[in-house]
Amino acid sequence: MSAPAGGPDASPVRILVADDDADIRDLVEFKLTQAGYAVEAVPDGVSAWEAFEASPPQLAVLDVMMPGLSGIDVLRKIRESEFGAVPVLLLSAKSRDSDVDTGFAVGADDYVIKPFSPRELLHRVNGMLARAR
């Protein structure tokens, strides 16, 4: 289950992961790195936005409930930026229909509910990147 390659000489696809839960941050980073992606993992929304602004990734995985800026806040900022087309996957324990609706209404490309299957998350990331090409 490897990452979609950008070509034999292409640099790895860059993904930004933001989650204040170290367990999830570490395992998502590990899973995506093992799949061949270059991952930058940060622990909160402010760091996520700073990292995004400094070097926009090809995809972002954002936790919804983070201190400072929430994942929804960061997603809004991304959509308003000049790199607004970057695919964003929201990862959240908020599982109500209204929570999912809000995520998509703000512009998420996908929404994964915790507890989640790391394998399924990777499939979704691969799919989003393939569609974004």
Place this chain on the structure above:
Amino acid sequence: MIIGATLLVGATVVVLGACLLLVLLVVAVRARRHARLQRDAVLLSPLRMPLITVASGEDDDGSAADELRRATGATRDVLDRNVVAMLSKIRGVPADQLVQVLEEHGAVELAAAELTSRSTVKRARAAQLLGLARAGHAVPLLVEALGDEAVEVRNSAAYALGLIGDPVAAGPVLAAIGAPERGLPAATAAEALQSMGVGISDVLRDGMADANARTRMVAAHLSAERSFTRGLPELRQLLDHDPDLTVRETSATAIGRLGRGEDVDILVRHTAEADPLALRRACVVALGELGETRAVPALTALLDDSDPRLAELAATALLTMGPDGTAALVGHEDDPAVRTARLLVSLQKASA
């Protein structure tokens, strides 16, 4: 005068001393907690990477899981706590592999034993672990824990039973809502029952005849949530005859979601002015949800109701009923209820 001043100084010294003691106590507790966290981090450190490897589903050769299995003593205790925390975040094969680690460490068996511990915290944690480990063999013990003296343990047991998802526990969970003195919050029970599959439909039907109103309400609500149409006869009975208004409202809502053409009559009957306003409103919304055009005349008549909110709900229901419903609004375009309903429907469409 001097005595008064001395007393004042004495009292101030005592208060300041007590404050100082309190601060020292808080600092000591925090320092102890910090030291424990530090110690745990050091103990877990060599196993952190194997844990992440297993949790991410990347342990293809099983070597990381083997490392976790080999942990002993205090390291094993810390690891097991972290494994339990991880189980609440992931699912699938990696979660199953982590459960195997817990089983081999004896943590699942220990948790089953700790359900009868004298410590409330230990009992609640034990129930949580059994649920996250999907320990089907512990269902009878968890069912017993639904009657625990501590509400934390009862909640934790219900949550665990929901995670295990065995419909055998549905009856006890539903009954626990109405247990005198040691009841289970309705929302907790409903959440647990939601996870128990289709095997709970008979339990819900029985629950609608329970003596406790909250139990009947949860049973009615879940029948609709799970689309159990077999419960329709009981729902109609509750709507017609239940002594509790909330149960009747919940039943009306459920009929709106599950009902058939024949249910127009019962819902229309309870939109009459003789019924409580909350029930009339619930029935109007249910008629809109049911979407049977046979309800159009009754809903049209309600456009002139003395309750503006009910008139507005009737207009909203008609707007969702296609051409027949829209045609019924001709001549009422300037009614405030119709104007508000149109605005609300267009806003809903825009935000969808």
